Amino acid sequence: MQVAIDRQASGLKPHLSLVSLFEALLDPIAFSGSLLAVAALHGVAGDPAYVVLAVTVFLLAQPSPMRIDSGLRALYRGSWVKALMVFSGLALAGLATGYGKAYDSRVLLGWFILGPLASALLRHAAHALTPLVMARAGYFRHAVIVGASPAGLAVADRIERSRSTGKRLLGFFDDRQPERHARGGIECLGRIRELADYVHSHAVDVIYIALPMSNQPRILQLLDELRDTTVSIYFVPDLFMTDLIQARMDDLGGVPVVAVCETPFTGLNAVVKQAFDFVAAAMILVLISPLMVAIAIAVKATSAGPVLFRQHRYGLDGERILVYKFRSMTVCENGDRITQAQANDRRVTPLGAFLRRSSLDELxxxxxxxxxxxxxxGPRPHAVAHNETYRKLIKGYMVRHKVRPGITGWAQVNGCRGETETLDKMKRRIDYDLEYLRHWSFGLDLRIILRTVGLMHKDPNAY
Incomplete structure (x- = not known):
């Protein structure tokens, strides 16, 4: 994350580069173009219904642009995730409006196959050709970094590794005179006080200031010295080298602010997450309702007590919620002291043991x-009593409550299920929860769901 001060602009404004344009348009072109291609094969490309559908697809595929400089595996995975989002959105719209019947099933089936393939091929081509085109057209900007700090080294590494940034690194300015070989041949161009003279005599387009925030007077002096240049200046605060959650720039009525701990579910991400949860949960409940009735009858018939176990847990923003499970024990603990289930726990009923091993108690x-x-x-919700204990022992514990708790989570599919009889086990679970918050994507949710299904019959930590 950088705070940009562009001397050619009047304030903080987004920079739309050629690469950004590619990222925004490749998927819409791939999905709408492949739809029209399949329609043309069936002789209906000129039908207004398919033209309207192609425009709708173009708009649906626009959000969350891909990153050309990502690895090919990530790019391919992104194609299928984008396809699932587009197809699901159209399917829901078709069911809700009844317009789905207006389209030939052969065209739609062919497009369901060709669309993701076209997206993957275009992404691959962009990944391979964009750096070559940019170099051929001279589309790059010369950059220097002020400060060989960890933040500065991270910027240098990013510029070197990312072929699509459109930037070439000239070197560092640092008062500590870092050795040339320390950064694999990146040159130390001089001391910080020599920066302004260098900018005036060389073709420098971008400066990244990566000095510690404790050097505020020196940073302000640098900005003043560079006031009569047209160079673009980016400040890379060293706070971004710490362990942050969803760190990003935001705007508060024209005032730039920096988010250092925020939920990933804002804006479009929140809409996608909640829409998927509601639709998927409704469909699943319809499908599993006979199974749930059978389990309820079995629980009631095999042991005394209620069918459902209700327990207070912490939800979004730490608010108390009531969570439901099929009762699997002879007790219903919901107080200030709760003992976690253990292997061979005598409180677990025979039927409850099966329900817990198969995760059917969570339905x-x-x-x-x-x-x-x-x-x-999302992060699995813990009993209130456990929250109050561990929030005092594990740094960042309550950050996991910046999102809604989940039926399954990143920690659970990575072996962190079951009893947490030691502090290290709970800390490992929280580490996975926070990692989920840092790296959330719709594709990650789908991976967790698939891995959860695979673990339902063979999870050794389910008891």
Whole structure:
């Protein structure tokens, strides 16, 4: 994250580069173009219904642009995730409006196959050709970095590794005179006081100031010295080298602010997450309702007590919510002292042991999802008593409550399920939860769901 001060602009303004344009348009072109291509093969490309559908697809595929400089595996995975989002959105719209019947099923089936393939091929081509085209056209900017700090080294590494940034690194300015070989041949161009003279005598387009925030007077002096140049200046605060959650720039009525701990579910991400949760939970409950009735009858018939176990847990923003499960024990603990289930726990009923091993006891939580209390994927909610204990022992514990708790989560599919009899086990679970918040994507949610299904019959930590 950088705070940009462009001397050719009047304030903080986004920079739309050629690469950004590619990223924004490749998927819309791939999906709408492949639809029209399949329609043309069936002789209906000129039909107004397919033209309208192609325009709709173009708009649906626009959000969340891909990154050309990502690895090919990530680019291919992104093609299928984008395809799933577009196809799901159209399917829901077709069911809701009834317009789905207006389209030939052969055209749609062919497009479902060709669309992701076209997206993957265009992404591959862009990944390979964009750096070559940029170099051929001379589309690059010369950059220097002020400060060989960890933040400065991270910027240098990014420029070197990313072929599509459109920048070439000339070197560092640093008062500590870092050795030339320390950064694999990146030159130390001089001391910081020599920067202004260098900019005036060389073709420098971009400066990254990566000095510690404690050097504020020196940073202000640098900005003053560069006032009569047209160079673009970016400040890379060293706070971004710490362990932050969803760090990004934001705008508060024209005042730039920096988010250092925020939920990933804002704006379009929030809409996608909640829409998927609601639709998927509703469909799943319809499909599993006979199974849930059978389990309820079995629980009631095999042991005394209620069918559902209700327990207070922390939800979004630390608010208390009531979470449902099929009762699997002979007790219903919901107080200030709760003992976690252990291997061979005598409180677990024979039927409860099966339900817990197969995760069937969690099925009523899809009702919690419909209520808006939970999500299908997210950090697992803990009992209130456990929260109050561990929030005092584990740094960052409560940050996991910046999102809705989930029926399954990143920690659970990575072996962090079951009893946390030691502090290290709980800390490992929290580390995975925070990693999920840092790197959330719709594709990650789908991966967690698929891995959860695979673990339902063979998770050794389910008891």
């Amino acid at each position: 009523p939580q899809f009702i919690n999802v419909l209520q808006g209390r939970m999500s299908i994927v």
